[in-house]
Amino acid sequence: MEIIRAQRLQKLPPYLFKEIDRLRDEVRSQGVDIIDLGVGDPDQPTPANVIKRLNEAAADPSTHKYPAYSGMNRFRASAAAWYKRRFDVDLVPEKEVITLIGSKEGLAHFPLAFVNPGDVVLVPSPAYPVYNSSTIMAGGVPVEMPLTKDNGFLPDLAAIDPATAKAAKIMVVNYPNNPTAAVADADFYQRLVEFALANSIIVVSDAAYTEMAFDGYKPLSFMQTPGAMEVGIEFHSLSKTYNMTGWRLGFAVGNAELVGGLGQVKSQIDSGAFDAVQIAGIEALEGDQSSLDDMRALYTKRRDVLVEGLQGLGLEVEKPKATFYVWCATPKGMKSADFTKRLLSECGIVTTPGNGFGAPGESYVRFALTVDKTRMAEALERMKKLEL
Ligand SMILES: *Cc1c(COP(=O)(O)O)cnc(C)c1O
Numbered sequence: 001m002e003i004i005r006a007q008r009l010q011k012l013p014p015y016l017f018k019e020i021d022r023l024r025d026e027v028r029s030q031g032v033d034i035i036d037l038g039v040g041d042p043d044q045p046t047p048a049n050v051i052k053r054l055n056e057a058a059a060d061p062s063t064h065k066y067p068a069y070s071g072m073n074r075f076r077a078s079a080a081a082w083y084k085r086r087f088d089v090d091l092v093p094e095k096e097v098i099t100l101i102g103s104k105e106g107l108a109h110f111p112l113a114f115v116n117p118g119d120v121v122l123v124p125s126p127a128y129p130v131y132n133s134s135t136i137m138a139g140g141v142p143v144e145m146p147l148t149k150d151n152g153f154l155p156d157l158a159a160i161d162p163a164t165a166k167a168a169k170i171m172v173v174n175y176p177n178n179p180t181a182a183v184a185d186a187d188f189y190q191r192l193v194e195f196a197l198a199n200s201i202i203v204v205s206d207a208a209y210t211e212m213a214f215d216g217y218k219p220l221s222f223m224q225t226p227g228a229m230e231v232g233i234e235f236h237s238l239s240k241t242y243n244m245t246g247w248r249l250g251f252a253v254g255n256a257e258l259v260g261g262l263g264q265v266k267s268q269i270d271s272g273a274f275d276a277v278q279i280a281g282i283e284a285l286e287g288d289q290s291s292l293d294d295m296r297a298l299y300t301k302r303r304d305v306l307v308e309g310l311q312g313l314g315l316e317v318e319k320p321k322a323t324f325y326v327w328c329a330t331p332k333g334m335k336s337a338d339f340t341k342r343l344l345s346e347c348g349i350v351t352t353p354g355n356g357f358g359a360p361g362e363s364y365v366r367f368a369l370t371v372d373k374t375r376m377a378e379a380l381e382r383m384k385k386l387e388l
Contacts, residue, residue, distance in 0.1 A: 038350035047291040053283035057276035067272030071099020075278040087221040095256040103237035103250035111138035113261035122171040125358030146360035153182030174206035179366040181320030193227040203232040211241040213322035233258040309380035324369040347382040
């Protein structure tokens, strides 16, 4: 029997990081000592108080049953209280907050609730690949908004064709941004609300990196913007903030109708996040926050070693204010893929080619700050022999 995958899968590119992992493993199997600055996965452990809470909660049989579809009331109340403390945003936990099995899960399911076949979704490019693929899986049509150095890696709202804007159902934004490390200010968010209201567009804000910021900078939430609750939903994650990528816990907040639509899809597909993980998540959000200062200090040091080193090699790159990514222009005239290949084959360094996140990322590479500063210095030492 010939088994043929559905057209929606045939339309998707291979998942970027799966492909990069494969190349890394291939080089590693030849005995090369690999320095992995590829995937954005924190190398530090989850804080001890959170692990302890999981152990206790997992031993309690009341957590062993099916969770509530939209999440534990206590977790949702905790997430709402955190938004109030951190951003001064008021949320009704029962209607305006939903637990997710990681924010990727929520971002991937969201278009199923609001996109009809042929509907336009405005997605940034370069970007986290999920916005594009989830649009395609819902039968929608992704239309790219290029993020370039000239526009500060923010979508140029005035450059969006008015007919496309009228046809668009959703716009996705992500600040602090992966992969460019750009940040958004209140003025951009205000213009975004006005644009969304004028064109009846739902705003999806991916806020995975609001807590990973340096030099005293405090990223904003889109939901702080006047009018945002009318048009928007924001996806948040414990993954990067508390080194919990493996735990699969996130949440979305915002307009009750948008949160409700996502909840309806999820109730047909999954049965929620493990209650013990949500209880540990409450501990993460409400317990001792000193791990955040440690995390920020750690990435600041690594960032400084990497960026100053790259600048010393003559590369065009700036210190990011937020995220654990460094978005670096390739040496003059070199394609992203050629530079990442040379870094891997001649230096044993894994990076991500900028164009892998979308065509406007061509001539950039993304470095993730996921190794300690000694290893980072070793990576730079190896790069010297490239003679860029
Ligand atoms: C890491 C990341 C996420 C978070 O994913 P989880 O599913 O919550 O682990 C979301 N968006 C972006 C842009 C990311 O880089």
